[in-house]
Amino acid sequence: MKIAVVGKGGVGKTTTASVLARGLSQRGCDVVALDCDTNANLGLSLGVGLETTERLVALRQALDEGEEDHAPSWDEMLARFGADAPDGVRLTTVNRIENMDPGCP
Amino acid sequence: MTSATQPVSADDPFEDGVSRRLRIAFVGKGGAGKSSIAGTLARLLAAGGEPVVCLDSDPLPGLATSLGIATSDAGIPDEAVEEAPEGERARYRLATGLTSEAAIRRYADTGPDGVRFLQFGKTRGHVAPLMRSQFAFRHIVADIDDTPWHVIGDLPAGTRQPFFGWAGFAHLVLVVAEPAMSSMLSAKRLARLGEGENAPLVAAIANKTRRDDDADLVSQATGLPVWASAPVDPAVREAEHLGVPIIDHAPDSPTVQALRSLLERLHNEERSSP
Numbered sequence: 001m002k003i004a005v006v007g008k009g010g011v012g013k014t015t016t017a018s019v020l021a022r023g024l025s026q027r028g029c030d031v032v033a034l035d036c037d038t039n040a041n042l043g044l045s046l047g048v049g050l051e052t053t054e055r056l057v058a059l060r061q062a063l064d065e066g067e068e069d070h071a072p073s074w075d076e077m078l079a080r081f082g083a084d085a086p087d088g089v090r091l092t093t094v095n096r097i098e099n100m101d102p103g104c105p
Numbered sequence: 106m107t108s109a110t111q112p113v114s115a116d117d118p119f120e121d122g123v124s125r126r127l128r129i130a131f132v133g134k135g136g137a138g139k140s141s142i143a144g145t146l147a148r149l150l151a152a153g154g155e156p157v158v159c160l161d162s163d164p165l166p167g168l169a170t171s172l173g174i175a176t177s178d179a180g181i182p183d184e185a186v187e188e189a190p191e192g193e194r195a196r197y198r199l200a201t202g203l204t205s206e207a208a209i210r211r212y213a214d215t216g217p218d219g220v221r222f223l224q225f226g227k228t229r230g231h232v233a234p235l236m237r238s239q240f241a242f243r244h245i246v247a248d249i250d251d252t253p254w255h256v257i258g259d260l261p262a263g264t265r266q267p268f269f270g271w272a273g274f275a276h277l278v279l280v281v282a283e284p285a286m287s288s289m290l291s292a293k294r295l296a297r298l299g300e301g302e303n304a305p306l307v308a309a310i311a312n313k314t315r316r317d318d319d320a321d322l323v324s325q326a327t328g329l330p331v332w333a334s335a336p337v338d339p340a341v342r343e344a345e346h347l348g349v350p351i352i353d354h355a356p357d358s359p360t361v362q363a364l365r366s367l368l369e370r371l372h373n374e375e376r377s378s379p
């Protein structure tokens with residue numbers, strides 16, 4: 001099952017996603033939590049802490065800047081760019097803060 | 106008219122010249138209180154007889170309510186832009202002869218106390234009817250320094266727009282942060298807007314504080330000076346439920362008071378800067 005949580009800023013998307021992820025995991029599902037927010041903080045809600053949350057963002061950034069190689073498979077991506085969260089959830093960050101270059105509207 | 110030719114130093118959020126104008130962008134995590142605060146600050150300025158234009162580049166609603174402008178989704182009409190000639194970087198440019206100032210007068214709504222409100226419109230579905238409007242908005246904002254308005258911008262939640270140059274008009278970026286981990290982490294990331302040459306001054310507003318030391322907490326966690334602090338304020342919630350501006354519903358509420366002090370501070374900085 002693939003679930004996307006969307007909505008206006010500040011309404012509780014991240015909190016909802018983290019509770020869903022951990023709840024499903026507690027009930028025996030294998031759960032991967034994808035943080036698709038450019039301002040990624042699902043890690044904080046899941047409970048991996050500030051440092052790991054920031055490390056995943058930095059890894060994602062390194063990938064974009066060519067300092068890290070892309071993972072050839074889903075499993076390897078989860079291994080290299082993920083972190084273990086409580087209740088057996090595996091977290092990975094698929095977005096990053098944009099650089100300062102002005103872009104299109 | 107103000108002079109746009111004189112450079113503005115990074116630690117001076119005001120223009121040099123005769124009439125110095127505020128150029129402020131509000132950024133921060135979703136729900137931190139950007140729209141509530143931006144709208145209220147704009148109304149306070151306007152109530153003092155100052156010319157203010159508010160910029161809303163959020164495709165989701167927010168700012169119109171705190172200003173007291175009957176909500177409208179409509180953006181800037183298509184006529185404001187024309188196709189740019191082949192080979193130009195942008196696909197559209199402002200219609201021939203249309204200046205930033207004229208565009209604001211023509212297309213910005215007028216609200217209470219004469220406050221003006223310019224938005225590129227609200228998303229209605231997958232289709233992108235906002236494209237021309239967004240280009241118009243970007244072009245108007247690019248030259249907004251040449252206009253005599255105080256500018257208060259309300260950006261969408263998060264880091265995307267700010268880091269893509271949408272706060273580029275600002276001499277002062279105010280990061281709104283709640284004393285909560287994720288809000289402060291977002292604010293810390295946004296503090297990077299103050300890095301580099303020609304970067305704006307960046308300061309924080311601690312919002313929805315519960316304890317006396319919450320402002321210090323925000324300052325420590327974000328590395329930013331806190332220029333204003335507003336407590337969790339039932340009046341703000343009430344105003345939101347009633348769909349009326351905070352400043353009309355509760356002009357003496359702690360939030361409005363905090364923003365009055367902020368405005369005073371901004372004016373003082375203006376007087377004390379060379």
Ligand SMILES: Nc1ncnc2c1ncn2[C@@H]1O[C@H](COP(=O)(O)OP(=O)(O)O)[C@@H](O)[C@H]1O
Nearest residue numbers: 135136137138139140141313336337338341345
């Ligand atoms: N100081 C405050 N006290 C209580 N509620 C607040 C305060 N500031 C904002 N709010 C409420 O928080 C919610 C989000 O505010 P909003 O201004 O829309 O945030 P943003 O524009 O940053 O997403 C709204 O329901 C608003 O009424």
Ligand SMILES: [Mg+2]
Nearest residue numbers: 139140167168
């Ligand atoms: Mg808003």
